[in-house]
Every structure is written in structure tokens, then in C-alpha cells.
Amino acid sequence: MLGKIYTGFGFWDVSAWIAFFFIASFYALWLRSMGRRDYKKGTDQDEIYWSGNPVPEDGADITVPASSAYWGYKKAFTPFYNALVAFHSGITTDYAGWFVFVSAVICALAVIF
Amino acid sequence: MNWSQHLPALVVAFPLLxxxxxxLFSLGGKFLRNLLFVAVSLVTLIIAFLLWRNVLLHGTILYVMGGESISLTLPSGFAFPVRIMFEIDALSAFMGLTVAIASFAGALFSLQYMNGFSGLHRFVSLYFLLTVGALGMSLTGDMFNFFVxxxxxxVASFGLIAFWRDKPxxxxASFKYMLLSQISAMLIxxxxxxxYGKYNFLNMAxxxxxxxxxxxxxxxxxxxxxxxAMKCGAFPMSMWMPDSYAESPSGVTCLLVTVSQVSLYGLIRVCFTLFGTVAQNxxxxxIxxxxxxxxxxxxxxxxxxxHEIKRLIGYHSISQVGYMLLAFGVGLSALHDPRALADYGFTALKGGLFHMVNYSMYKGLLFLAAGALYYATGTRDLDRMxxxxxxxxxxxVLFLIAAAAISGIPPFxxxxxxxxxxxxxxTVHPVLSAVALVTSVLTLASxxxxxxxxxxxxxxxxWKSVREAPAGMVLGMMVFGFVIVGFTLFPSWTISNLIEPAAKALVDQAGYIGAVLHP
Amino acid sequence: MIGNAPFIVVGVLFLMGTVAILSERNLVKISIGVSVIASAINLFLVAMGYRNGGAIPIHYLAGAHAKVVLPIPQCLTLTAIVIALATTALMLALIMMLYKHYGTLDVNEIRRLRG
Amino acid sequence: MNPLSVVVRKGCDIFAWFMVVFGANVIIHGDLTPGGGFQGGAIVATFLTFLLVAYGGNRLLSWVNERFYTSLVGFGLLLFIGLAFMGFPTSFFYNFVSVTHEAAMAGGAHGIIPPSGTIALMDIAVGIEVAGGLSLIVIYMFKGIRLYETSPVGTECGHDR
Amino acid sequence: MKKTMFIAAALVLGGIVWGVLDNVHPFGDPLKTPVDDYYIAHALKDRSSENIVTSLVFDYRGFDTIGEAAVLFTALCSVTALFRQGGRRD
Amino acid sequence: MMQLLHLCVLVLIVLAGFFAIWFRDLLSSALALGAFSLCMALEFYILQAPDVAIAEAAIGAALSTVIYIIALRACGQIRKGNGGGVK
Structure with missing residues (x-):
């Protein structure tokens, strides 16, 4: 059941990973038990460090929206993404056109080779 | 009468019935309809499982539709099959089992998920027909039957994608998919x-x-x-995929994913078995x-x-299909060389087939989890969650399992x-592997x-008042979660029982032909 | 005399249908293009099964031992015709719903799903 | 579509019934003459088309009974797949009542069952199904126009809260 | 620009499809007909059906026909689901 | 003689198909498609396929045209009379 899978270069064994999982979790628990005991809930230690940004009022939702995730990545690849989003134009005949185009290319390759 | 002989016909005929x-059943009210929905899906799953087991035990099964006896393929004096035939080798049975699992889980999920809609008896009919189409595609041994x-x-997926007809x-999305799929049907x-005109045969073998x-x-x-390739979503022709996956009801999406996998099965069946020597050289x-x-x-x-959850997962479908196309391409290029096949080609095929079933399972689970989120919150926009x-x-927990599996985190x-x-x-070229690794990293990121x-x-x-999804939906997700955890914990059992017979059937063109022509 | 004329007609019809799908902007015209392609393929299938001097594939009309045109393509064409009708009806139903929601039949304006 | 003149309407009345009879003829003799279940069913479905052209859709919709056509479709399909299932001891779709041509010529096919067996019976089943199904498609497309004219968009909200 | 490219692709595809059709076999002269000859010889003898096409549709290739009936039923279900009367929950 | 008729029908098919696509007015287009189907049925009859000819005549020429006209009416293209004038 829990045998090895040979991939040609090496092998894959689940039991090793399960053992690794237990060792890693014990290590994490041990690290956690080494932590400081003078942490107190409800004091200043709980507060978020706002670093000059405007502090939201109490009860407001403070989550990072998904559109803001990987902002730098998106900024760096703006030209690429402009072209790619323009490619997904939403026009049905364009989609059909790409399909016909790829079919024509594959058929032309079949004639050539 | 021995029912186990008739399993190939029953697995398609039963959901069709x-x-x-x-x-008729929906006249008896909601309970009877739901009972039919779950019971037929469950029985189909059981039949598909028994069929797979039979194929594993006894080798390739032939079933002649309307033949006088089960073994009749050759009427005396004529060395060719004249009737429609189901030819079920390990690969077909494997695809059929995948479809049946996805269909059962989606049915369990849809019971609760669809409770705000009207016209549900039409939904149930269309769902069964979609299952029938996918099962028939994976089991048939006749080209025109494959087209039907x-x-x-x-057609069932057009109806199901457009089922929420008050949403523009x-x-x-349904119209876009329909136009592309009509053109592809014409080409097929x-x-x-x-x-047919050239060889006067329609039987695949x-x-x-x-x-x-x-x-x-x-x-x-x-x-x-x-x-x-359009039907299974290769890139320049894949723009319908996120649209239709995002807009269909979630219980259907998990089956649509599997149907696209069955199209991929058709692709490899055509390239490996039908055109064997033509394709590989x-x-x-x-391509x-x-x-x-x-x-x-x-x-x-x-x-x-x-930033829309189902659309994001839908775009991942394209990239995951890319993995399988890559693996099958490498396997196909190595097919004519026994040494290369033993060296890396067979491993690539095993990886591609294993990825196919894994993909069906975890992508189905992801779509179901996204549907559960939608059911609970009423929005699909991640910005608002x-x-x-x-x-x-x-x-x-179930979403975490599926996300870890799709991102390729060990040991999933x-x-x-x-x-x-x-x-x-x-082995073929390091660049291929590098692109695959980058894709995996970006998958994890998203x-x-x-x-x-x-x-x-x-x-x-x-979202203070949000509750957990109802029990039926969680049960539907758990079916997929159970399968994923099973594959995770017992990979070598899975590979030696499920994947390797299928891969062997894929490369064994002579066996496929011989089962029909030289019984 | 007639040569391969039916096959040429099939090619021309296929080309006309494809060009109609790709270049027209009206959804109904696009669906007419799909119908034309479907009919072209039906013609292809039937023309492929024709034998010169062949008779109708019905025994008492053809006679006992006459040469008969091939029956399988006709069977396939029957199936293909009904499938084409079913998909045409569904496509037109979708077009009706699209017009209801978007108020237009122009394909360039029906593009809420993009990006 | 507005109603046409009296002459056309009367003509359509008569011809529509002729179409039904002709379609039934094509269905029943499917195994003997050109035609069969699909063709006959489509001809029978033109009955509704005639009435639609003659009387206009709004009057037609007040006459037709959808439940009747739905039950036709269901009956035809269940009969078809039931006949297919009845071949099961041998195999799915086995033609379990047909006799060979010699036996039929020698008089071995007495009784109500035709010598071609399930071919003729399935013809009838498919004819019923196709006639009902195509009529129902036309009816529902017409109801779609009415839906478009009367009800506003977005009445059904699904589970959106 | 894009449109021109697509039309050119359509021309190429149309030409290729015509090339396929033209080279399958000459019109009116099928090269191989073993399966069809089997049907022509056996349809009347085994099944006593005068019409070969009907015997093909409902007996030899009957499984295709049930698929076709299923396609019609599917389209019917889809059309009725699209034009259903909304608001009623059943 | 028969071959000449055959050629004429083929030319008619191409013409009807061309007009079905070329007409700007959608109603004319749909009717041309009906005529196209009718010519196609004639061609099937010439090719010795009466079964297919009956099916094409009943389905393609009658029902399909009616469905097209219903759809055009639903889209307001008949009453407006501007044909395909969405451009």
C-alpha cells in the first residue's frame, strides 16, 4: 500500500513525508513552548502598528481586498497583461476566429510535413 | 441470465432511463425527484465501479449492441464488425469511473444548492444526460457513436450553463460555448x-x-x-472555459470539468489508438x-x-489541462522508440493519466467549495469576502485540501x-520542466x-450571520475529499491498480485492434 | 460530366458558412452560418454514399439484385439532421434570451464576460 | 403572427389534418416505404405549424395542452428505451421479435407483430416522441415571445441573498 | 486586421476541407464497400425489413438512434428550462 | 439530362446559400435558408436518398424556417422592418 513510486530519477514515498510531518509538528510545538510567557491579551501588545497610515475606526473591516494582492507583480508586468487581457476580448466571433485560425495552422502543418 | 455481462450497456442505459x-417521477413531488436523482447517480457509480473491476480482472470487454450473443463480433465469412460496439479497456473503464464519481458528488451537492431555482425536473434530466454523454464518450468503440x-x-451542457436564465x-457564456462547440462538432x-468514405469503417479498431x-x-x-483540443481547453481556443465554468451552477461545474477531461480522453484515444503510427512520427x-x-x-x-473566485479557478483549469497535454505530447513522441518509452515516455503517460483523475477530483472539489461560499455569502467577489x-x-478544511493538492504541495x-x-x-528538454515549475509556483500564489x-x-x-453550508453540500464535497485523501495516502496502490493498466492500454494499440478483429 | 461537383459545392458552402460566422455581426446571421455548414456536411455524407447508377436502398423499389447506393451514410445523415435541428432551436432560444437581456443582436456589444 | 383570411384558415384546417394522417402513414410503414419515425414525426409536427400560420400564436397557445405533448414525449421515449431493454437477455437493443424473410414469406409471422420486429415498433415510438418534441419546441419558443413581452428580467433570484 | 487574418484562416481551412473531401474518393465510385454490402445483403434476409435505411437506423445502428432521440430530448429540456415560468419554487 | 438537372440543383443550392448569407434583411435571409433546405431535399432525392429527402423537407424547410421566424419576431426584427440593421 505505502510503497514507493519510481519516477526514473528517484522515488516518492508517502511514509517519509508523514514521518517528516510529525517531526516538524513536534519541533514547531517545542519552539512554541519556548516562547515568552508574559504576553497579555487586551493590552497594547495586541494593537496593529499602523506606521503613519490613517487608523480606521473601531468595528470597521480591515482586510486587504483580493484586487490589491500581488500589486507589485501586476505593476511590473503591465504591458504583458494589457496584451493578454485585450486578447480575452469577450467577442464571440473573435473566439471562433481563433479556433478557426488554430485549426487552419494545424492543418497547414499537416500538409507541409 | 448473467447481469455482469451486461454492465457495459447498463452503465449508459441506466442514467438514460x-x-x-x-x-414522470417529478409528478410525485420534490422528495421523489430528489430520491431519483441520488439513487440513479449512486447506482451508476456502483455499476461503473463493477465494470472497472471486471476489466481489471478479465481484460478488455467487448459489448455488441443488438448482437445475438455477447461474443459475436464477426458474422461468418466477414472479417469486420458490423454493429455498434462498446470496447472497454482499462483506460475507458478508468475514465468511466472518474465520470461516475464526479456525477455522484455533483448530484449530492446540487440537491441543496439548487433549492432556490424553479424547473428542477428539467435540471435533473439535463444532469443525467450530461452524465450519459460523458460515460458514452469514454466507453464507445465507434466513431459516429462518439460524435453522437x-x-x-x-447540448446538455449548453442547457445547464444557461440554467440560471435570469442572469445575462x-x-x-452558454452562447459562446455553443458557437465554438458547434464548429468543432462540424469538424469532427x-x-x-x-x-468512412475512405475505409468504409466506423468501428475504431x-x-x-x-x-x-x-x-x-x-x-x-x-x-x-x-x-x-478546443473541447478540452487548449490555450488559444480556451476563452470559453472560464466563462462557462464561472457562470454554471457549481454542482454542474464539477461535472463539466470531468466532461472536458473526457474530451481529452478522446484526443489521446484518437492520437494513440486510432492513428497510432501516423500520429507519433x-x-x-x-502540437x-x-x-x-x-x-x-x-x-x-x-x-x-x-478577483472573482469561480473565474479564477476556471482559468486554472486551462493551465492544468496544459500539464496533461505536455505529458501526453512527451509520451506520444517517445512511442515509436521502445527504449525512450521505457526510459521516460511511460512515466510521462502515467503522470498525465494520474494528473487527469487528480485534476477531476480536486478541481471538482474547488468548484464545489466555491459554490458553498457563494451559497453562504451570495457573492463571488473575493474583494468582499x-x-x-x-x-x-x-x-x-476541504478547500484547503484541494488547494494544497492543486498547488502540488507534498504529500498531496x-x-x-x-x-x-x-x-x-x-529528459526531453529542461525548458519544459522549468515552465511547469513556474506554473506550479504561480498556482500556489493564486x-x-x-x-x-x-x-x-x-x-x-x-458575514457575522453566515452559517455552514447544508449537510448535503458538505457530503458532496466530502466524496471528493475522501477520494483525494485516499490517493494521497496510497499513491502506489493507486498507480499500480488504476493508472498503470490504463497507461498500458493506451500504448497497446495492437491489443485494442486484436480484441475486436482477432478474438 | 458532373465530376466531383457535389464535393466542390460542399467545400464552397463550408467556406461561406465559416466566413459568415467570422465576419457577420448579427447573431441570427451567425446561426444561419452554422445551419449552412450543417447542411453542407449532410450533403457531403449523402454524396459520399452515392454510386453511379445506384438504386434507392429499398428492396421492392430497387429490384432483387440491383446495384444499390450505400445505406450507412443516409442513416448517419438522418441522425445529423435531427441533431442540427435540435442545436439550431437551442441556439435561437439562447439568442432570444440574449436579446431580452442585452437589447441588441450585435455580437460586439455582448461582451460582459471578458478579461 | 396575425390570423390570416377565412379561406386560408379553412384550407389550413383541412390540410393540417391531412398532414397528420400522412405523417402517421409514414411512421407506420417505416420499415416498408421511404420514411420512418423521424420523418413521420416531423411531418406530424407541421400540424402545429399550419395552425400557427393560419391562426396566429396567441390563439394557438390558448388551445394547445402542453401536458399532452409532454406526455407524448415521455411515452415515446420510455417505449423506445423499454423496447431496447426488452432485448436484454441477449443484449441491449436486440431485435427480439423479428423473423427471417423466408419464415415471413412462408407465413411464420401471423398475428399483430410485424415481421421486422422491433424496427416497426421503435419506428412508432420514435415517431410519437419526435412529433411531441418538435411541437413542444415550437410551442415553447412562442411562449418565449410572450415571456419577453410580459415579465420583467430578473424575477428568479436563485439563492442569491 | 484581426478580422482579415481570421478570414484568411477560414479560406485556408475551407480549402483544406475541400482538399480532404475531393481526395476521399471520386464522386459516384466508392472504393471499398464491404460493410455496406453486408447490410444490403442481410437487411431483408435477417430482419425482413424492406427499407434498408430504417433497418439500419433502428436495428444495426440503433444505439445511435437512441442517442439522437436523447439529443432531441436534451434540446427540448434546455428550451423549456430557458423559457420556464420563473418565480415558482417546486 | 439527369446530370444537367443535377448540376442545375447544385447551382441553385449555392445561390440559395449565398443569398441566405448575403441578404441584409433577416426575414429574407431566413426564407432563403428555407429555399436552400428545399433545394437540398431535391438534391438528396437526386442522390437516391428519399428517406433523407423527406426528413430534410419536413425539418429543414418547414420547422426550421418557422423557428427562425419566431426568433426574429421575438427579437423585434420583423415589426421594426430594419432587417439586420443593428450596425
Missing amino acids: GAFATP FIEIAS EAIE LIAVGSI AIADAIQMTTVDKLILALLVSAL SFIPW FIVLGMMSMFFGVTMAVIQ GGLARRMPYTT NGFVSKLLIYESVF FVKIFQTAFLGPEKNQ
């Missing part, structure tokens, strides 16, 4: 007709035996490859590899910037199949994004 009987089943599956986007029909390597054959192969493997690389890379890069982990613990099953693919395609924005973080005031 269910579809035809649904209008592909049309059943397509649903109709739009031209190809089937040309094959007989065609595979008679096929020659002329230009017309290559053109027919090219038409089939482009049409089926020409440019076709490189597979180029399409696969483009699908992987562009699919995942589009997914990273999405947040902190749902406390309110929906089961969904969170997605990692195992991706490892097989990486190491085998590395799923971290979903998990962080939807489940983690402080609880939003808007």
Missing part, C-alpha cells in the same frame, strides 16, 4: 465522414487496423486534434507540447489577476502526478490569495 423517467455522445454532452452572463463530423499514412489521413487527424507530439506549454503559462498568468474560516469550518496527490510529469519531461482573502483575516461585519 433515469433522464427519460424524470418528468459528444453532441449529447455538449449565464446566457452569454467531416473527419468521421471522410474516414477496424479503422486503426486499416489506416494508412497519406496526406488525407494526416488532414483528418489534424481536424480531429484541433476540434478535440509526425508533428502531432509537438501537443506547444499547446500544453501555452495553456499552462497563459492560463495561470490570467488566473493570478482575477473575508474571515469565513470560523463560520464555515468544513468548507475551509497533485504533487505525485506533477513529480512524475516534471521528471519525465525534463490559491494563497484566495485562501487568505476569503477564509483568513478578521471577520467582516457583513
Whole structure:
């Protein structure tokens, strides 16, 4: 059941990973038990460090929206993404056109080779 | 009468009977209809499982529709099959089992998920017909029959994608898919007709035996490859995929994913078995590899910037299909060389097939979890979600399992199949492996994004009253979760019992032909 | 005399239908293009099964031992015709719903799903 | 579509019934003459088309009974797949009542069952199904126009809260 | 620009499809007909059906026909689901 | 003689198909499609396929045209009379 899978270069064994999982979790628990005991809930230690940004009022939702995730990545690849989003134009005949185009290319390759 | 002989016909006929009987049963009220829905799906699953076991024990099964006896393939004096035939080798049975599992889980999920809609008896009929189409595509041994089943599956999916007809986007997505799929159906029909005109056969094994390597054959192969690659979502023709996956009801989406996998099955069946020697020596493997690389890379890069949950997961479908195309392309290029096949080709095929079933399972689970989120919150926009982990613990855990599996985090099953693919395609060229690794990293990044924005973080005031999804939906998700965990914990059992027979059946063209022509 | 004329007609019709799908902007015109392609393929299938001097594939009309045109393509064409009708009806139903929601039949304006 | 003049309407009345009879003829003699279940069913479905052209859709919709056509479709389909299932001891779709031509010529096919067996019976089943199904498609497309004219968009909200 | 490219692709595809059709076999002269000859010889003898096409549709290739009936039923279900009367929950 | 008729029908098919696509007015287009189907049925009859000819005449020429006209009416193209004038 829990045998090895040979991939040609090496092998894959689940039991090793399960053992690794237990060792890693014990290590994490041990690290956690080494932590400081003078942490107190409800004091200043709980507060978020706002670093000059405007502090939201109490009860407001403070989550990072998904559109803001990987902002730098998106900024760096703006030209690429402009072209790619323009490619997904939403026009049905364009989609059909790409399909016909790829079919024509594959058929032309079949004639050539 | 021995019922186990008739399993191949029953596995298609039973859900078909269910579809035809649904209008009758829905007269008896909601309970009877739901009972039919679950019972027929469950029985189909059981039949598919028994069929798979029979194939594993006894080898390839033939079933002649309307023949006088089960073994009748050759009427005396004529050395060719004259009737429609189901030819079920290990690969077909494996696909049928995958479809049946996805169909059962989606049915359990849809019971509760669809409770706000009207016209549900039509939904149940269409759902069964979609199952029938996918099962028939994976089991049939006749080209025109394959076309008919592909049309059943397509028409049922148009109806199901547009089922929420008061939403303009649903109709739009359905129309886009319909136009593309009609063109592809026409191309398939031209190809089937040309094959018939040239060789006078429609049976796959007989065609595979008679096929020659002329230009017309290559053109027919090219038409089939482009049409089926569109159906399974290779990149420049894949724009319908996120649209229709995002707009269909979630219980249907998990089956649509599997139907696209069955189209991929048709593609490899055509390339490996039907056109065997023609395909492997020409440019076709490189078409597979180029399409696969483009699908992987562009699919995942589009997914990273999405902020609508089902659309994001839909773009991942394109990139995951790219992995399989890459693996099958490498396997196809190595097919004519026994040493290369033993060296890396067979591993690539195993990885591709294992990834196919893994993908069906975890992508189905992801779509179901997204549907559960939608059911609970009423929005699909990730910007508005947040902190749902406390309110929906089961969904969170199941989503986490599926996300870890799709991102290829060890020890989940997605990692195992991706490892097989990486190491085998590395032998052909390191660039292929590098693109696959980059894709995997970006996949992980986008799923971290979903998990962080939807489940983690402080609880939003808007979602204080959100409850966990109903029991039926959680049960449907658990079916997939159970399968994923099983594959994760017992990969070597899975590979030796499920994947390796299928891969052997894929490369064994002579066996496929011989089962029909030389019984 | 007639040569391969039916096959040429099939090619021309296929080309006309494809060009109509790709270049027209009206959804109904696009669906007419799909119908034309479907009919072209039906013609292809039937023309492929024709034998010169062949008779109708019905025994008492053809006579006992006459040469008969091939029956399988006609069987396939029957199936293909009904499938084409079913998909045409569904496509027109979708077009009706699209017009209801978007108020237009122009394909360039029906693009809420993009990006 | 507005109603046409009296002459056309009367003509359509008569011809529509002729179409039904002709379609039934094509269906029943499917195994003997050109035609069969699909063709006959489509001809029978033109009955509704005639009435639609003659009387206009709004009057037609007040006459037709959808439940009747739905039950036709269900009955035809269940009969078809039931006949297919009845071949099961041998195999799915086995033609379990047909006799060979010699036996039929020698008089071995007495009784109500035709010598071609399930071919003729399935013809009838498919004819019923196709006639009902095509009529129902036309009816529902017409109801679609009415839906478009009367009800506003977005009445059904699904589970959107 | 894009449109021109697509039309050119359509021309190429149309030409290739015509090339396929033209080279399958000459019109009116099928090269191989073993399966069809089997049907022509056996349809009347085994099944006593005068019309070969009907015997093909409902007996030899009957499984295709049930698929076709299923396609029609599917389209019917889809059309009725699209034009259903909304608001009623059943 | 028969071959001449055959050629004439083929030319008619191409013409009807061309007009079905070329007409700007959608109603004319749909009717041209009906005529196209009728010519196609004639061609099937010439090719010795009466079964297919009956099916094509009943389905393609009658029902399909009616469905097209219903759809055009639903889209307001008949009463407006501007044909395909969405451009």
C-alpha cells in the first residue's frame, strides 16, 4: 500500500513525508513552548502598528481586498497583461476566429510535413 | 441470465432511463425527484465501479449492441464488425469511473444548492444526460457513436450553463460555448465522414487496423486534434472555459470539468489508438507540447489577476489541462522508440493519466467549495469576502485540501502526478520542466490569495450571520475529499491498480485492434 | 460530366458558412452560418454514399439484385439532421434570451464576460 | 403572427389534418416505404405549424395542452428505451421479435407483430416522441415571445441573498 | 486586421476541407464497400425489413438512434428550462 | 439530362446559400435558408436518398424556417422592418 513510486530519477514515498510531518509538528510545538510567557491579551501588545497610515475606526473591516494582492507583480508586468487581457476580448466571433485560425495552422502543418 | 455481462450497456442505459423517467417521477413531488436523482447517480457509480473491476480482472470487454450473443463480433465469412460496439479497456473503464464519481458528488451537492431555482425536473434530466454523454464518450468503440455522445454532452451542457436564465452572463457564456462547440462538432463530423468514405469503417479498431499514412489521413487527424483540443481547453481556443465554468451552477461545474477531461480522453484515444503510427512520427507530439506549454503559462498568468473566485479557478483549469497535454505530447513522441518509452515516455503517460483523475477530483472539489461560499455569502467577489474560516469550518478544511493538492504541495496527490510529469519531461528538454515549475509556483500564489482573502483575516461585519453550508453540500464535497485523501495516502496502490493498466492500454494499440478483429 | 461537383459545392458552402460566422455581426446571421455548414456536411455524407447508377436502398423499389447506393451514410445523415435541428432551436432560444437581456443582436456589444 | 383570411384558415384546417394522417402513414410503414419515425414525426409536427400560420400564436397557445405533448414525449421515449431493454437477455437493443424473410414469406409471422420486429415498433415510438418534441419546441419558443413581452428580467433570484 | 487574418484562416481551412473531401474518393465510385454490402445483403434476409435505411437506423445502428432521440430530448429540456415560468419554487 | 438537372440543383443550392448569407434583411435571409433546405431535399432525392429527402423537407424547410421566424419576431426584427440593421 505505502510503497514507493519510481519516477526514473528517484522515488516518492508517502511514509517519509508523514514521518517528516510529525517531526516538524513536534519541533514547531517545542519552539512554541519556548516562547515568552508574559504576553497579555487586551493590552497594547495586541494593537496593529499602523506606521503613519490613517487608523480606521473601531468595528470597521480591515482586510486587504483580493484586487490589491500581488500589486507589485501586476505593476511590473503591465504591458504583458494589457496584451493578454485585450486578447480575452469577450467577442464571440473573435473566439471562433481563433479556433478557426488554430485549426487552419494545424492543418497547414499537416500538409507541409 | 448473467447481469455482469451486461454492465457495459447498463452503465449508459441506466442514467438514460433515469433522464427519460424524470418528468414522470417529478409528478410525485420534490422528495421523489430528489430520491431519483441520488439513487440513479449512486447506482451508476456502483455499476461503473463493477465494470472497472471486471476489466481489471478479465481484460478488455467487448459489448455488441443488438448482437445475438455477447461474443459475436464477426458474422461468418466477414472479417469486420458490423454493429455498434462498446470496447472497454482499462483506460475507458478508468475514465468511466472518474465520470461516475464526479456525477455522484455533483448530484449530492446540487440537491441543496439548487433549492432556490424553479424547473428542477428539467435540471435533473439535463444532469443525467450530461452524465450519459460523458460515460458514452469514454466507453464507445465507434466513431459516429462518439460524435453522437459528444453532441449529447455538449447540448446538455449548453442547457445547464444557461440554467440560471435570469442572469445575462449565464446566457452569454452558454452562447459562446455553443458557437465554438458547434464548429468543432462540424469538424469532427467531416473527419468521421471522410474516414468512412475512405475505409468504409466506423468501428475504431477496424479503422486503426486499416489506416494508412497519406496526406488525407494526416488532414483528418489534424481536424480531429484541433476540434478535440478546443473541447478540452487548449490555450488559444480556451476563452470559453472560464466563462462557462464561472457562470454554471457549481454542482454542474464539477461535472463539466470531468466532461472536458473526457474530451481529452478522446484526443489521446484518437492520437494513440486510432492513428497510432501516423500520429507519433509526425508533428502531432509537438502540437501537443506547444499547446500544453501555452495553456499552462497563459492560463495561470490570467488566473493570478482575477478577483472573482469561480473565474479564477476556471482559468486554472486551462493551465492544468496544459500539464496533461505536455505529458501526453512527451509520451506520444517517445512511442515509436521502445527504449525512450521505457526510459521516460511511460512515466510521462502515467503522470498525465494520474494528473487527469487528480485534476477531476480536486478541481471538482474547488468548484464545489466555491459554490458553498457563494451559497453562504451570495457573492463571488473575493474583494468582499473575508474571515469565513470560523463560520464555515468544513468548507475551509476541504478547500484547503484541494488547494494544497492543486498547488502540488507534498504529500498531496497533485504533487505525485506533477513529480512524475516534471521528471519525465525534463529528459526531453529542461525548458519544459522549468515552465511547469513556474506554473506550479504561480498556482500556489493564486490559491494563497484566495485562501487568505476569503477564509483568513478578521471577520467582516457583513458575514457575522453566515452559517455552514447544508449537510448535503458538505457530503458532496466530502466524496471528493475522501477520494483525494485516499490517493494521497496510497499513491502506489493507486498507480499500480488504476493508472498503470490504463497507461498500458493506451500504448497497446495492437491489443485494442486484436480484441475486436482477432478474438 | 458532373465530376466531383457535389464535393466542390460542399467545400464552397463550408467556406461561406465559416466566413459568415467570422465576419457577420448579427447573431441570427451567425446561426444561419452554422445551419449552412450543417447542411453542407449532410450533403457531403449523402454524396459520399452515392454510386453511379445506384438504386434507392429499398428492396421492392430497387429490384432483387440491383446495384444499390450505400445505406450507412443516409442513416448517419438522418441522425445529423435531427441533431442540427435540435442545436439550431437551442441556439435561437439562447439568442432570444440574449436579446431580452442585452437589447441588441450585435455580437460586439455582448461582451460582459471578458478579461 | 396575425390570423390570416377565412379561406386560408379553412384550407389550413383541412390540410393540417391531412398532414397528420400522412405523417402517421409514414411512421407506420417505416420499415416498408421511404420514411420512418423521424420523418413521420416531423411531418406530424407541421400540424402545429399550419395552425400557427393560419391562426396566429396567441390563439394557438390558448388551445394547445402542453401536458399532452409532454406526455407524448415521455411515452415515446420510455417505449423506445423499454423496447431496447426488452432485448436484454441477449443484449441491449436486440431485435427480439423479428423473423427471417423466408419464415415471413412462408407465413411464420401471423398475428399483430410485424415481421421486422422491433424496427416497426421503435419506428412508432420514435415517431410519437419526435412529433411531441418538435411541437413542444415550437410551442415553447412562442411562449418565449410572450415571456419577453410580459415579465420583467430578473424575477428568479436563485439563492442569491 | 484581426478580422482579415481570421478570414484568411477560414479560406485556408475551407480549402483544406475541400482538399480532404475531393481526395476521399471520386464522386459516384466508392472504393471499398464491404460493410455496406453486408447490410444490403442481410437487411431483408435477417430482419425482413424492406427499407434498408430504417433497418439500419433502428436495428444495426440503433444505439445511435437512441442517442439522437436523447439529443432531441436534451434540446427540448434546455428550451423549456430557458423559457420556464420563473418565480415558482417546486 | 439527369446530370444537367443535377448540376442545375447544385447551382441553385449555392445561390440559395449565398443569398441566405448575403441578404441584409433577416426575414429574407431566413426564407432563403428555407429555399436552400428545399433545394437540398431535391438534391438528396437526386442522390437516391428519399428517406433523407423527406426528413430534410419536413425539418429543414418547414420547422426550421418557422423557428427562425419566431426568433426574429421575438427579437423585434420583423415589426421594426430594419432587417439586420443593428450596425
